[in-house]
Amino acid sequence: MAGAGQPTIDEVARLAGVSRGTASRVINGGAHVSPAAHEKVLKAIEELQYVPSRAARSLVTQRNDAVALAISDANPRLFTEHPFFSEVIVGIDTVLAESDLELMLVLGASVRERNRLRRQLSSRRVDGIMLLSLHGEDPLYELAEQADVPVVYGGKPLGVEPPHYVDADNRGGARQAVEHLVTTGRQRIATVTGPMDMDVGVARYHGFRDALGSAGLPAHRVANADFTAASAVRAMADLLDRFPDLDAVFVAADSMAAAALGVLHERGRRIPQDVAVVGFDDRATALTTHPPLTTVHQPVQALGAEMAKMLLSLMAGRPAGHADPAHAAGHPAIDVAQFTVTENECVARPVPPFQSSKPASTSISHHEFWR
Template sequence: MSTLSSAPTLDEVAQTAGVSRSTASRAINGGLRVSPEAQAAVDAAVLQLGYTPNRAARSLVTRRTDSIALVVPEPDERILTDPFLSGTLRGVSAALAPTDLQLVLLIARPDEHAGRIVRYLRSGHVDGAIITSHHREDDLEGAVLASPLPAVFVGRPFTAMDDLVYVDVDNVEGGRIATRRLLDGGYRRIATIAGPQDMTAAVDRLAGWRAALGSAGLPDDAIAYGDFAAAGGAAAMEELLDRHPDIDAVFAASDLMAEGALRVLRARGRSVPGDVAVVGFDNLGVAATTSPALTTVQNPVVEMVKAATGMLLDLIAGRPVKESARVFSPELIRGASD
């Protein structure tokens, strides 16, 4: 078994390949100004000797860290409990599996402004960033615009500029689909539990709900706001039942909020869907575990994040992305709650 002291050196690679040390270094670190013949000889020597480049030394040559950041400006407990965020982490990990890139997870401390994250991104510790679950006040959009660091958002940014690259699901259409499903079921007093309005997903899903009710000539006054979590959904459901006891259906802007709403409806003696129908949004595991199983709107998070990672790798490599925005289509997933 090799030890650190017997590990092959760059000089040995150069000697085996029959090239100078500087040529071997350039070949290993990107192939700049290296002939095809020399590159092939160095590649063969690396394979023969089992040489592993020194990451720190390599970064001095390439100005690359071989690391990307996943930025989640949320408290760390949300990573463990929110299926959207855990799905995001799975998607990035899957997309990076065929590469040698390291993933750096940046999360916000409770009640912390995103300034610490912004400073880290600007300091050259990573080659690029994927940003998700961002809020209006985070100023991450401004930080990206002011920095040469390549970045891709998962979720539509508030700033409508071609310089910001993002992937998303069509949340407006998703809100419409969910509400149309309830309208088609004969429900006419349809409320919504909307997400936090400092996030574009919540803004867009609320807009879709309003648009569907407006097209049907129905009122859109039965609104309560949650935080995309189950406890927030439960509190919003209590508020809706107190203010609008006549509601016969609810569109919840996330499955976690819908789960909280189901608990409140059960505690208040309202059957689902007999008294009140419920439709959620996400389909990331929660919908299949509720009683009854939720009808929901598919949010293809893993696929979106894989696409975002591919776009980021193109940006880091200096390749143009085909489009600055890639938007996935939502799909209704039938359950038993409507």
């Protein structure tokens, strides 16, 4: 009868010689419990190896102590190719680890998975949702809106302004990257863009235009890609076909830049003598290419961490309604990632802390491209 499956709180209480209520109190922080009882319960828990049933607890508290990360991208290849997602996950996990929340991962590639996602998000199994990589007309956006738990977006969805999201200043970063090309004397600057149905793709493209516009240079050398290596190869080849005289390329992601580099090599372009290349995203990838890629660094882990923090504060604010002095004017709807300034070899340089609501200071990692 006892010891059948997992021990229950009643068994703990019995062993400790106290009531179920007292045992529960000890488990949940131990307020209003005499030291003697506290001690006894603790010992019983230890002896029985008791771990509370989350299901039973959730049923009564109506909380789940779990959050979901939904990655809604039609292209599973992107998830594996692009370190972005892993970085975000690590950032999120770092924050979650401190709060004992579980992380549910939902990939939403296929229609089938999309339905599953729908079910999972609405089965009251999680207390908050983080949404990543939303394309333009992503049906998930709608779904998330009608969820009755807080939702935080990673990357602003295209065309809408959701109440809570975290994003980097993609436009400013791209602008700086391209300005750097201009500064070093490049004249015929091209770009391989990200997907134009995502804000990140559009914003970086706008940054490209901004920089060239200010410099009085033409901005018509454009080829679209979708962040995958294969698409970048096509786009780079396309650019070279259409504009054989281009002397610089701004590629909207490092993983794509690495692929573009291969095409340039193949076509006999010397880098950086013939064509300069600037990427965007992370330093790690940039260093494995040859030559090491010049890149604008985006603190993706910090972005993930910020998403998690924002979600946490949303979740806390909901039931308690307490006003956090730091956020007196309401929750910050937008956080702007700072780009890292790195002027030298940067393998071991620590990532500067992510900061909220400050003007984005962007920067560029110099490598031998510019020597």
